[in-house]
Amino acid sequence: MHAEALPTLAPRRGSAGRLERALIALAGGEGRVLDHRERGWASITFAGTRHTVRLAFDTPEGIAGGELLIAELPDHEFALPGQLVADATVSAVDHALAPSPRLTVTCELLLLEDG
Numbered sequence: 001m002h003a004e005a006l007p008t009l010a011p012r013r014g015s016a017g018r019l020e021r022a023l024i025a026l027a028g029g030e031g032r033v034l035d036h037r038e039r040g041w042a043s044i045t046f047a048g049t050r051h052t053v054r055l056a057f058d059t060p061e062g063i064a065g066g067e068l069l070i071a072e073l074p075d076h077e078f079a080l081p082g083q084l085v086a087d088a089t090v091s092a093v094d095h096a097l098a099p100s101p102r103l104t105v106t107c108e109l110l111l112l113e114d115g
Contacts, residue, residue, distance in 0.1 A: 030065025048112035
């Protein structure tokens with residue numbers, strides 16, 4: 001018996017799409033985006049966007065990639081054109097074994113406009 005498949009978002013364009021691709025690359029090319037929420041953010045000196053990205057990993061290789069993402073995200077240096085990643089954290093992890101192995105990781109990132 002297979003677990004109910006979670007929907008995958010269509011690939012995004014622009015800085016949000018580049019961010020999603022960078023997160024999947026950091027996970028060794030594994031995983032799929034389940035949800036990506038973006039909202040504007042500003043301070044007196046900076047403007048940008050806050051992103052909440054939820055990714056699913058549901059193969060043994062995928063789960064290993066998700067664990068790599070968890071370990072590497074806080075210190076990773078992103079190369080996103082026109083954007084600086086000011087903060088990147090893992091805010092939630094859900095690891096289920098039944099009915100089939102699945103790792104779901106939620107990341108919170110603050111991107112500032114560069115320039």
